[in-house]
Each structure stands twice: as C-alpha cells, then as structure tokens.
Amino acid sequence: MYRLPAPLSDAIDGVVAEHPSAKVAAAARSLSERYLADHAASAPIIDSGLRAAAYVLTRMPATYAAARAAVEQVRLSVPGLEPRRVLDLGCGTGGVSAAVADAFDGVEELRLVDYSADALALAQRLLVGAGPRLVASQRRLGGRTVPDGAAVVELAVCGFVLGELDEAARAAVVAELVAAAPTVLIVEPGTPAGYRRILAAREQLLAAGLTLAAPCPHHEQCPLTGDDWCHAVARLERTVAHRAAKGGSRDYEDEKFAYIAATRLPVTRPAARVLRHPQIRSGHVLLELCRADGTAAGVTVSKKQGADYRAARRVQWGEGWG
Numbered sequence: 045m046y047r048l049p050a051p052l053s054d055a056i057d058g059v060v061a062e063h064p065s066a067k068v069a070a071a072a073r074s075l076s077e078r079y080l081a082d083h084a085a086s087a088p089i090i091d092s093g094l095r096a097a098a099y100v101l102t103r104m105p106a107t108y109a110a111a112r113a114a115v116e117q118v119r120l121s122v123p124g125l126e127p128r129r130v131l132d133l134g135c136g137t138g139g140v141s142a143a144v145a146d147a148f149d150g151v152e153e154l155r156l157v158d159y160s161a162d163a164l165a166l167a168q169r170l171l172v173g174a175g176p177r178l179v180a181s182q183r184r185l186g187g188r189t190v191p192d193g194a195a196v197v198e199l200a201v202c203g204f205v206l207g208e209l210d211e212a213a214r215a216a217v218v219a220e221l222v223a224a225a226p227t228v229l230i231v232e233p234g235t236p237a238g239y240r241r242i243l244a245a246r247e248q249l250l251a252a253g254l255t256l257a258a259p260c261p262h263h264e265q266c267p268l269t270g271d272d273w274c275h276a277v278a279r280l281e282r283t284v285a286h287r288a289a290k291g292g293s294r295d296y297e298d299e300k301f302a303y304i305a306a307t308r309l310p311v312t313r314p315a316a317r318v319l320r321h322p323q324i325r326s327g328h329v330l331l332e333l334c335r336a337d338g339t340a341a342g343v344t345v346s347k348k349q350g351a352d353y354r355a356a357r358r359v360q361w362g363e364g365w366g
Contacts, residue, residue: 046280048142049142052171055172071095074095075103095162100166106278108139110299113278117364129197130151130199131197132202134185134203134217138154140202140203159183204233207232207233214245232303246306249304258305259305261334261336276300277300314364
C-alpha cells in the first residue's frame with residue numbers, strides 16, 4: 045500500500061484546512077465528474093483555490109500512488125537511471141513529481157510546468173519539503189516542440205494530462221518529453237480511453253528511436269484486443285478526511301492506471317509482465333502474462349514447480365515475471 049510522504053501529507057492537511065469541509069467535498073464531486081467525462085479541456089480544470097484543495101485531498105494521493113508504482117517498474121528495467129533533474133509537464137499539484145523525488149534519492153531539481161496558475165502555485169507550496177530545487181513555468185501545453193534547456197534533464201514525466209488535450213497537443217507534448225530527456229514516463233488513467241492514449245504515445249516513442257522500458261516486455265504490437273486493455277493498479281491509504289470527502293468507508297483505495305516508459309539508456313526487461321491479479325488456487329496459481337515474444341496468455345504455475353510456485357504466490361499485478 046502506498047502512503048504519501050509525511051511532509052507532503054502534512055502540507056495537504058494545511059491546504060485543506062483553509063476551506064470549509066462541505067465546500068471541499070462538493071468541489072471534489074465536481075472534479076470527479078469532470079475527470080470521468082474524459083475529454084479535452086479548453087481552460088484549466090483546477091481554476092480556483094477551492095478546487096485545488098479538493099484535488100490535493102481526493103486525487104493527488106491516487107496520482108502519487110500510480111506514479112510511484114510506475115516509477116518502481118522503470119527503476120527495475122532501467123538500472124542506470126539516476127536522475128538529478130526532472131521535467132514534469134502538466135505537473136498539476138505535483139503528485140508525479142513527489143513520487144519521482146521519493147523514488148530517487150539523487151533528484152536535485154524539479155522543473156514544473158502547468159497551464160493552471162492555481163495548480164502550479166500549490167505544487168510549489170506542497171513540494172517545498174521534498175528536497176529538490178523547484179523551477180516553475182506557467183504555460184499552455186502542446187505549443188512547443190523543444191523545451192527550455194532541451195536535453196538537459198535526465199527524466200521527463202507527464203501524468204494524467206494527455207486526456208485534457210486534443211490529439212495534436214498530445215503529440216506535441218510527447219515530442220517535447222522526448223526532446224527533453226533520454227528517459228520518458230507517461231501515466232494515464234487505467235481506462236480504455238487512457239490506454240488508447242498510451243498506445244498512441246507508445247508508437248510515437250518507438251518512432252523516435254527509444255527503447256520501451258515498461259510495462260511492455262517487447263516492441264511488438266500490443267496483443268490485447270477487443271474489450272481488454274493494459275493497465276495496472278496501485279493501492280493507496282485513505283485518510284479520514286479523504287474518506288469523508290469521497291463519501292467512502294474503506295481506509296484504502298485502488299487506483300487503476302496505464303503507463304508507458306521508454307529510454308535511450310540500457311534496458312533490462314523482464315521476460316513477461318503480469319496483466320491481472322494472480323489467481324491463487326489450491327496447489328497452483330493462474331497468471332495472465334504479456335510475454336517477450338509479443339503474445340499474451342494465461343499460464344498455470346503448480347506447487348510442483350517449487351521456487352516458481354512460491355514466486356507466483358508473491359508476484360503482484362503489474363510486476364515483471366521471469
């Protein structure tokens with residue numbers, strides 16, 4: 045289970061406390077409806093201090109958890125990745141940047157870019173305790189092909205942003221990420237629409253000459269078709285205020301996400317990737333795998349297989365296998 049770093053959690057509590065809880069809950073419901081609509085935005089979605097507070101309470105923990113889970117798989121596949129400077133396009137309130145800073149001890153600078161002045165100001169407030177130097181820039185995304193200081197960051201990230209842009213702007217953002225860094229990570233909601241955006245970004249990254257690092261164990265066409273799509277899940281801790289704002293009772297939440305990471309650095313990919321929750325049965329485990337030969341299939345790991353069986357009982361959805 046993922047939990048926000050204590051300094052970030054405390055900072056969020058301070059932001060939320062500045063607004064009446066009923067108004068925060070109402071703003072959270074409005075934001076949820078807007079994100080579920082899943083279409084391009086003509087203006088910043090986080091357009092006020094109240095909406096920003098609602099976002100950091102109910103959505104930022106999920107953004108952090110999804111990004112943290114994705115980053116962990118990238119770390120395993122790209123062992124030489126040790127970013128000192130990170131570009132975060134469409135940083136919002138800083139959830140993805142917080143996950144990157146938490147995952148890599150050597151991050152010295154976070155370059156934050158967002159269209160929303162309210163989100164950008166709040167990101168700087170929330171991330172001040174993360175450690176890295178913060179460099180913020182407010183501008184519309186998708187308008188540049190080459191960023192400021194091109195190719196001088198080691199990692200470029202973009203989380204839960206492409207769905208707010210039209211097709212041309214999405215392609216421009218991916219091109220900017222590629223121009224900015226040798227390693228790129230893009231995270232989207234774990235929905236069919238989010239997956240389609242990831243697939244388009246995947247093709248663009250491959251066309252740019254990058255090597256896929258995660259989650260794909262191959263460069264072939266994605267084998268999932270029809271009603272199936274590639275996504276993973278990250279479980280995050282819910283605070284009392286988080287539960288109250290979302291009208292829930294559970295102390296955790298499962299955030300489904302889709303992502304793609306590509307790099308110009310050496311890559312060590314797993315032989316396969318677990319596509320669903322492993323099904324643990326009496327004496328065997330059923331795994332749904334995406335394999336290095338470009339195929340997807342279910343496999344059965346029996347108790348007779350010893351170490352493989354024990355590993356199958358431990359492996360999680362989204363992790364590498366073999």
